[in-house]
Amino acid sequence: MYKAVLFDFDGVILQSMPVHARLWQEILAREYDLKITARDIYLDEGRTTDAVAEIIFQKYGRSISAADAHKIAEQKQAAYFNAEKPEIYPEIPGILQFLKKKHVQTAVVTGTRRANVDRALPPVLQPYFDEFITAEKYQNGKPHPEPFLNGAKFLGLKPDECIVVENAPLGVMAAKNAGTYVIAVCTTLAPQDLREADEIVPDFESLLEQFHVIF
16 A cells, blocks of 8 residues: 655656756856757756766766866756746646645655755645655665655655656656656656656646546
């Protein structure tokens, strides 16, 4: 029996991935003459910001030190704080209210920092989450299972008692490696990119319908 739902944040709770992709593209083109696509960012979503910088440079055959990757990550973080604030997906409040009514625990499990979550998540929604597992709460980011293992642990549950909602391949991989049941929602990528998930739903209406079946 499932007792909790662990939500990724960017691209699942928050309509933020286009903003993240645009900022990465602007910074890397301006500072490093490196042109990337939004899909590059969507496929690597879930990693910590430092790790994204390192992976992108490797993908395009460029070398980068850990210090420079961290510098880029800090530039990206500052740019995100100064950018327009993305909106919550409109179906999320109803989904959270349903889960609360059913006494299902919930947590955010994300590669982003807690400051980004606090900036974007309306105060009225924060009490609906029992835990926030942000980048500060683990050593190994997605696709390593540690974020989702910690999510289950902080809720006092076993991983196989948790459902994960993800929108990115690395998040799906991390959740599967942790031993959770994974539902992927196609907010940023196509079903074929998320095929390792246990279930794939096209939108949040379908996700809520599935929750009605499960809970």
